């Protein structure tokens with residue numbers, strides 16, 4: 381939950397006195413162990429502002445890995461959790477370059493900071509006045525940072541308090557990132573989002589609309605007429621973004637975008653070729669990035685990288701080489717799934733640390749590891765999957781991802 385910031389806190393924290401107090405507070409360790417003593421010290425120096433100061437410094441320390449320039453930002457605990465990581469926001473902003481954009485659920489400005497660098501005009505709105513005040517502070521910090529080698533000068537952003545379901549701009553691209561908590565719990569129900577997805581679709585019917593959603597959304601039930609883009613960042617699937625038909629590439633309904641720090645984005649769509657051969661397993665097993673799997677583009681990925689499937693219904697791929705940027709598993713042997721002989725085989729090979737990957741077979745890897753009880757020194761990976769009707773076990777050695 382975290383500290384409940386008020387607008388007066390935001391005004392103080394953004395003032396010269398607040399900035400000086402934040403700088404002094406940032407000198408303290410503020411670890412779980414030192415927190416009580418540190419809080420006492422800040423309270424003696426800054427009285428009632430102590431909780432807001434300490435919370436802000438702790439949130440900034442957490443935020444710097446997610447948000448560019450967050451060392452100067454004002455945030456709340458929830459707003460930080462909900463904010464789009466800068467790398468993902470930058471990718472979306474690049475797709476909207478040159479457009480006039482209205483972010484109707486702007487919160488503390490995670491998306492706005494990126495849009496301000498690519499779009500010709502940017503408006504942000506939200507129902508929460510505290511988050512809007514924080515967004516104003518954060519965007520001023522972004523503008524003060526100015527351009528850098530990789531990013532252009534940010535333009536001005538207009539901020540207004542408004543309900544997303546009452547359109548207040550015309551001819552702008554609408555960007556929405558509805559909250560995913562309903563009654564304190566995360567939801568995958570589009571109608572339980574805040575604001576609800578069906579209501580956003582009605583409010584902006586016929587407009588260019590971009591909606592960031594959870595990657596677990598049931599795409600089939602959504603009946604979305606444009607493109608659904610699943611994005612991962614450094615191996616973790618972060619979001620599914622809905623692009624209305626006017627913003628989608630012709631013939632594209634699904635896209636997987638793989639973002640890795642320090643590498644250019646890699647993207648794959650359902651308009652890409654998906655012809656792959658049917659063959660016996662090659663020398664390697666390849667587990668494609670989660671964005672590719674979630675977007676249903678495993679065949680397209682295989683076709684691009686000269687791979688084929690172990691089984692047409694399973695997302696594991698196989699081939700003669702591992703594509704750059706992901707881990708591969710070199711196949712040493714293949715067995716039927718029978719626990720006793722498998723245990724004896726692992727013992728014979730002096731198996732120690734054992735990674736177990738399972739897809740398409742109903743078993744618990746932790747329970748199986750306990751049963752196999754590897755006690756040796758050599759690390760192995762077991763890839764257990766279904767081929768046709770039977771479970772197959774591949775004994776492998778894993779390699780780290782090669783640079784992309």
Ligand SMILES: C[S@@+](CC[C@H](N)C(=O)[O-])C[C@H]1O[C@@H](n2cnc3c(N)ncnc32)[C@H](O)[C@@H]1O
Nearest residue numbers: 462463464485487490491507543544557574575
């Ligand atoms: C998931 S957050 C957006 C995070 C933002 N994209 C970022 O990167 O920082 C959702 C925001 O929607 C706002 N919100 C919820 N219902 C709204 C509504 N009906 N109109 C406008 N904003 C709303 C909440 O106050 C919250 O700030």
